Amino acid sequence: MEYLSPLIGMNLAELESVAAGCGMPRYAARQMADWLYQKRVAKIDDMTNLSKRARATLAEVYCTGREEPLKRVSSADGTVKYLFRGASDRDVEAVMIPDHDRCTLCVSSQAGCRMNCAFCMTGRQGFHGNLSAAQIINQILSVEESESLTNVVFMGMGEPTDNLDAVVRAIEILTATWGLAWSPKRITVSTVGRPDGIRRLLDMTKVHLALSVHSPFGSERADMMPVERAYPVAEVIELLRGHDFAHQRRLSVEYTMMKGKNDDIRHADALARLLRGTDARVNLIRFHPVPGYDEKAPEAGVMTAFRDRLNALGITATIRASRGEDIDAACGMLAGKEKKG
Incomplete structure (x- = not known):
């Protein structure tokens, strides 16, 4: 054909x-x-x-380039996971998350990922190819909730700054008057912290930025996130201090909490020191178990104490509600299961 x-x-x-x-x-x-x-x-x-x-x-x-999802799986809490055709015979996920008057779609930018974060199911599957701008936009246009979406986050499978040309093109289409005409404040891009990609993203767009940290200590973070060895998080934070996030865009920090690994007061104090002077907001995320990684989620009281400690030290922190745990909540699990099946 x-x-x-x-x-x-x-x-x-x-x-x-x-x-x-x-x-x-x-x-x-x-x-x-x-x-x-x-x-x-x-x-x-x-x-x-x-x-x-x-x-x-x-x-x-x-x-047109429009392709229907290959599969749709609904959670009891209203979260919906979609499976789309990806790259190199590997499918990718998009996740719709309803929250009162918000309807957020988490989209993928790659099939698999090169970053190899230890706790990430997507990274454990290896890298299989970049998605085109068409494949990224198709996720947004082809979910059932497309017309009611209020926000898009590039926080699905893949590292957005590792496929930045396609991601920036998708953002252009989302925000241009001839496109979907969204405000860039409705879009967030998550990154493990590649300085070259962050600079380009900040220069070329006005979207919000989310930085994956997960430990304020370089040696511990390197065990979880190999990118730390090439781009230390302290240097990435220093780069971000030079940008005004208070008015035009928001800087948030993603921090996945694991029992006995990165959830004590020592970590909270070090994280507060790391972020001081950045206007960053911290999202504390309960760890979702993935096959082959033995860490567990902390108790709710531990997460609350960690949040309260950060807030007391002047860092705005919230605990993100866990969603979709009954439909393979961890990113990449549905795509990995379908591939094996």
Whole structure:
């Protein structure tokens, strides 16, 4: 079967090139963008303000790029995991998380991950390829809750700064007036802390940033996150101190708590010292067990004491509610299970 190039994932300039190549006027690019990103059509033939001839010519080379999820699994708490076709015969996940008046979609940027974090199921599966901007945007357009989404977080499978061109393109489509026209304040990108990627992300977008820390001590963090050896978290935090997060964007720190490993007052005090002067907010996350990693989650009282200690030291900290534990909550588990099956 002949491969057709997807239209979703293209920006306005590229759609103008498509229009010119198909003998259409330049303004047809905006018409296509409207059909793709606002009206969210799945077929070129549904773009009814393009002539039949133009649609036929377009369909010889292009498709919309829309693909339905391969699987949908619902949790008792309302969380929904979706499975999409990814890269190199590896599927990827997107997770819809409802929370009162918010509806957040956690999207993937890669099939697998190169960062190899010890506690992450995605990293334990290895790296299998980058997702295209079309595959990233398809997750947002093709979940059942697409029209009611309030936020998107690049916090699913993969390290976003390791596939930054596609991620920045997806952000452009989400925020451009010809695209979905979202405020960048509705988008958060999570990273393990690669300085080159962080600099580009801060320069090229206005989205929120979430930094995965998980231990304030370099040697301990390196055991969990090999990236620490190349890019020490203390140096990443120093880089972030030079940016104003108070008004234009938010900086948050992701801290997954593990029993007896990173959950005592010593860790809280060191984390507060590390973050002082950054305006960072800390999200404390209860560890979700993954196969092959023996750590356990701390008791609720330990997490509460850790949060209260940070707050007392001037660092805003909250405990993130655990969601979707009955549907393979840890990132990458559903995709890994389907691959094995």
